Amino acid sequence: METFETARLDRYFRAVTHTGNPVGADTRSLVITHLLADRPPFIRAVDRITPVAGVLPKPKSVHRAAARTVGLAYSVDELSRDRFTDPDAACAYLEQRAAGQAVVLLDVGGYFAPVLAELCDRFSGRILGVVEDTENGHRRYLELGKPPCAVYSVARSPLKQSEDHLVGQSIVFSTEALMRSRGDILPGRAATVVGFGKLGSSIARTLHAKGVRVTVYDADPVRATQALAQGFHVAASRPAALATAGMVMCATGNLALRGEDFTGLANGAYLASVTSSEDELELDTLTGVYEQSVVAEHVIRYTTIGHYFYLLASGNAVNFLHGASVGAFIFLVQAEILAAAARCASGEVEPGYHEVPEADRRRIAEIWLAHFNPPGAHR
Structure with missing residues (x-):
């Protein structure tokens, strides 16, 4: 980011976090985040709410310059699912970073969920709450x-x-960019979108706008009816959805393709995901069955007797190869994360599931419009 952009973002986050209610001196936060180019101002804003004891970057989305900037001011630690599935390892990490403190956990992808009960029970401090993004x-x-x-x-x-x-659009953009690196394009191919949630529906609409024939498969019959109502062909089964698709976009977040599904991909199909491979694709079942060869940057061909397909970005979220940019709209979400973190940090919120009040969202939207909407466009 250019200096003036960083300065504007810092001003915006200062406006969002200005509540006049500082938290106690013994309160800290641990932040899991995509450490992209725009993230340092956000982490500084978290630090104004409750001092940041540790930053855990998602390993597949780290911008080097941003990591250097954050590393100069905060402890940056390695993030893995293993660290937060083993209660002993998770507790040891919290004790290392925030022993005896009240802690707010900022999460992206449910990393703290498997050990949350253990952390609340065993940690020498107090877990005030979790803020989840995805x-x-x-x-x-x-x-x-x-x-x-x-x-x-x-x-x-x-x-x-x-x-x-906009994330759906960025996924389609990155998918086509990788295909073009091999001389292929999206138009003329049939595409299947597995999962018709928020991202899957955006991907399907974006592909359709590019002239791509789109089939949707979703195991949830309600979402299947929604896809049908929006004009998409809906496959009755996953094998039927995969059989003729030249491009498969996986958008479930919950193992879209398991071991037996890969053999059902059409020869030469491209396979892309919206999230990490461990959450979306059971790739380890292919070891010893398919040979792998790199045919272009971030494009791997999987080949076995009589069958082959192309995997993009090693099965991880393709859009992070190109910055995963959604423009200034991401700052709306980050501001709501900050508002939720401030509520947790107050220490007054009861255990349970909560949302940021509508009044807070309206205030955030008004501040965002004042900082990022073109002059004169909002009245």
Whole structure:
């Protein structure tokens, strides 16, 4: 980001976080985040609400310059699912970074969910709450039943709808960019979108606008009817959806393709995901069955006797190869995360699932419009 852009973003976050209600000196935050180019101002804003004890970047989305900037001011630690599926490892990490402190956990993808009860029970400090950003993570926390602390989710917020729509567009952009590196294009290919949630529906509409024939498969019959109502062909089964598709976009966040599904891909099909491979694709079942060869940057051909397909970005979210940019709309979501973090940091929120009040969302939207809407466009 250019200096003036960073300065404007800092001003925006200062306006968002200015509440006049500082938290106690013994309160800290741990932040899981996509450490992209625009993230340092956001982390500084978190630090104004409650001092940041540690930053855990999602490993597949780290911008080097942003990592250097954040690393100069904060402890930056390695993030892995293993660290937060083992209660002993998770507790040891919290004790290392925030022993005896009250802590707010900022999450992207439900990393803290498997050990949240243990953390609340064993940590020498106090877990004030969790703020979750994604739909995938939102579902992981819902699976806990009644959580042992406050859990805020912005995944289904109205302020996130613009981001979800634009993320779908960025996924299609990056997918086509990788295909073009091999001399292929999207138009003329049949595409299948697996999952018709917020991202899947955006991907389907974007592909349709590019002249691509789109088939949708969703195991949820309600979403299948929604796809049909929007004019998409809806496959009755996953094998039927995959059989003739030259491009398959996986957007479930919950293992869109398992081992037996890969053999059902059409020869020469491209396969792309909207999230990490561990959440979307059961790739380890292909070891020893398919040979892998790099045929272009971020494009791997999987080949076995009589069958081959192309995997993009090693099965991880393709849009992060090109910055995953959704413009200034991401700052709406980040501001709501900050508002939720401030509520957790107050220490006054009961255990359970919570949303940021509508009044807070309206205030955020008004501040955002004042900072990022073109002059004269908003009255």
